[in-house]
Amino acid sequence: MSKIACKCGHIIVDQTDDLPYKGYYIKDTHIEELYKGFDHIDQLIDAIKADKREEWIIQNFGNAAYALELSDSSLIHDLWLRNLKVSTIYTCENCERLLVQQGEENTYKTYIEEPED
Numbered sequence: 802m803s804k805i806a807c808k809c810g811h812i813i814v815d816q817t818d819d820l821p822y823k824g825y826y827i828k829d830t831h832i833e834e835l836y837k838g839f840d841h842i843d844q845l846i847d848a849i850k851a852d853k854r855e856e857w858i859i860q861n862f863g864n865a866a867y868a869l870e871l872s873d874s875s876l877i878h879d880l881w882l883r884n885l886k887v888s889t890i891y892t893c894e895n896c897e898r899l900l901v902q903q904g905e906e907n908t909y910k911t912y913i914e915e916p917e918d
C-alpha cells in the first residue's frame with residue numbers, strides 16, 4: 802500500500818485491492834520454493850487424516866503457539882504464503898511504462914515500449 806512516482810510525473814496509487822494496473826511475477830528461481838509449499842500442504846492434509854495434526858504443526862511451526870489455534874484453511878494459507886516470493890509490477894496509466902519491483906525493497910526499474918522501426 803503505497804504511492805509511487807512514475808518518471809512521467811504520474812503518481813501510481815496502491816491503496817486498495819483489485820487494481821487493474823498492478824500485477825505480480827514469480828522468478829523462475831522461486832518456483833521450486835512455491836512447489837515445496839504445496840508439498841507441505843499435502844503433508845498437512847495427510848497428518849490431519851492420520852489424526853496427527855498437532856504433532857505435524859509442532860514439527861513445522863516449532864513453538865509457535867498461534868499455529869495450534871489456526872483453522873485448517875488458515876494453516877494452508879500460512880504454508881502457501883511462507884513459500885510465496887513475488888515481486889510487484891505496475892503499469893503507469895498515463896504513459897504505460899512498466900515498473901518492476903527490485904528485490905524485496907520498494908524500489909522499481911522502469912521499462913517503456915520501444916518505437917517500431
Ligand SMILES: [Zn+2]
Pocket residue numbers: 807808809810811893894895896897898
Ligand atoms: Zn508514467
